Amino acid sequence: MPLHIGIIGAGIVGLAHAWSAAERGHHVTVFERSPRASGASIRNFGMVWPIGQPAGDCYSTAMLSRERWLRLAHHARIWVNPCGSIHLAHRRDEWDVLREFHEVAPQHGYECEFLSPTEVLQRTPAANPEGLLGGLFSPTELCVNPPATIRAMPRWLSAEFDVRFEFQITITAVESGRVNNAAGRSWNFDRVIVCGGAEVQTLFPQLLSESGIKLCKLQMMKTNSQLLGWRIGPHLASGLTMRHYHNFDICGSLGALKRRVAEETPELDRFGIHVMASQNDAGEVILGDSHEYDAEIEPFDKSVIDELMLRELRAVIRLPDWTIAERWHGIYAKYPTAPVFSAEPLPGVFVRTGTGGAGMTMSFGLAELDWEQWQ
Numbered sequence: 001m002p003l004h005i006g007i008i009g010a011g012i013v014g015l016a017h018a019w020s021a022a023e024r025g026h027h028v029t030v031f032e033r034s035p036r037a038s039g040a041s042i043r044n045f046g047m048v049w050p051i052g053q054p055a056g057d058c059y060s061t062a063m064l065s066r067e068r069w070l071r072l073a074h075h076a077r078i079w080v081n082p083c084g085s086i087h088l089a090h091r092r093d094e095w096d097v098l099r100e101f102h103e104v105a106p107q108h109g110y111e112c113e114f115l116s117p118t119e120v121l122q123r124t125p126a127a128n129p130e131g132l133l134g135g136l137f138s139p140t141e142l143c144v145n146p147p148a149t150i151r152a153m154p155r156w157l158s159a160e161f162d163v164r165f166e167f168q169i170t171i172t173a174v175e176s177g178r179v180n181n182a183a184g185r186s187w188n189f190d191r192v193i194v195c196g197g198a199e200v201q202t203l204f205p206q207l208l209s210e211s212g213i214k215l216c217k218l219q220m221m222k223t224n225s226q227l228l229g230w231r232i233g234p235h236l237a238s239g240l241t242m243r244h245y246h247n248f249d250i251c252g253s254l255g256a257l258k259r260r261v262a263e264e265t266p267e268l269d270r271f272g273i274h275v276m277a278s279q280n281d282a283g284e285v286i287l288g289d290s291h292e293y294d295a296e297i298e299p300f301d302k303s304v305i306d307e308l309m310l311r312e313l314r315a316v317i318r319l320p321d322w323t324i325a326e327r328w329h330g331i332y333a334k335y336p337t338a339p340v341f342s343a344e345p346l347p348g349v350f351v352r353t354g355t356g357g358a359g360m361t362m363s364f365g366l367a368e369l370d371w372e373q374w375q
């Protein structure tokens with residue numbers, strides 16, 4: 001039987017739930033406090049990154065998401081580039097981790113290819129050949145344009161499934177079967193899903209503060225559009241990135257890499273810096289990132305972080321035009337022990353947040369798993 005579903009938040013988690021619910025024939029209304037979504041979901045790299053997920057359930061959820069991204073591209077005519085990714089090795093310990101990962105990858109369900117320096121350069125003009133030892137290509141990663149996608153999806157959901165969007169409405173209270181705003185207006189639903197991202201102080205603040213969720217600030221940059229149709233090819237990640245994603249935890253050689261970085265460049269650990277690059281449909285290259293948590297988060301961005309990121313990026317990639325057109329930061333909520341924080345604080349009221357640095361990768365799959373269980 002079709003239900004009336006209220007969703008709070010028009011970021012990727014809210015939109016993923018709206019899509020999965022609407023496909024099942026439910027009547028969906030999405031509330032968003034801003035005139036258009038402006039949170040983590042429009043501030044990210046646009047990397048759908050299954051390779052970064054630990055083997056098993058997380059990886060299969062990421063692959064389910066991937067399938068849905070491709071479906072969205074087809075039905076909603078949203079730009080999704082199945083570009084894959086290359087992790088680059090410019091240091092011996094990075095090469096060791098990639099080699100080890102490549103050996104065990106098939107038994108964990110990952111599909112990847114070890115590349116010589118020449119093969120890396122055949123796939124991307126952007127790898128810095130100086131000191132390049134090799135790379136690991138994975139075919140599963142996608143590139144999306146976050147601001148364009150997150151703002152186009154509501155239009156498509158409305159047109160295709162009659163999903164209602166109530167922008168500029170902040171929900172200040174939720175009860176079973178009802179949501180309210182500060183002006184005293186209320187809406188009734190059979191089920192409510194709270195997808196407020198890093199806004200953890202308005203709805204269920206005690207639940208969220210006791211959940212172990214951390215807030216994390218990341219600094220990002222974007223270049224001008226590269227000239228003459230120059231394309232990066234796959235997403236690129238430096239050796240530093242192997243410290244960041246948990247898929248590499250299965251490699252015994254990772255410890256040596258982490259120790260070397262900690263001893264040689266402690267400033268990178270200090271600001272949680274690892275570097276990656278993706279290129280959107282406008283030809284702009286998105287560069288990042290850094291990680292500062294909870295009490296470390298300041299409203300002001302640190303130029304030292306941008307300089308360190310650019311130093312590390314220039315060591316591993318080459319771009320025709322390094323002019324930085326935009327700088328920004330984003331804040332995400334991270335639940336440390338699962339891909340998403342899930343709770344039902346009141347009957348029929350579900351909280352879904354804390355997707356950390358993998359919300360674009362995981363949300364479509366996570367929402368599908370929820371709706372398979374709820375129906």
Ligand SMILES: Cc1cc2nc3c(=O)[nH]c(=O)nc-3n(C[C@H](O)[C@H](O)[C@H](O)COP(=O)(O)OP(=O)(O)OC[C@H]3O[C@@H](n4cnc5c(N)ncnc54)[C@H](O)[C@@H]3O)c2cc1C
Nearest residue numbers: 009011013033039040041044047171197330358359360361
């Ligand atoms: C810089 C950066 C880079 C990243 N890179 C990647 C990447 O490449 N790949 C990847 O997979 N993930 C990446 N991530 C992570 C990903 O962006 C997040 O996990 C994801 O966007 C979180 O989505 P969300 O819907 O929970 O939050 P949000 O996008 O923040 O959306 C929550 C929405 O809820 C609204 N809201 C909150 N409270 C209320 C209320 N009471 N009433 C009405 N509206 C409300 C907010 O206005 C907001 O629009 C990155 C994150 C950042 C910050």
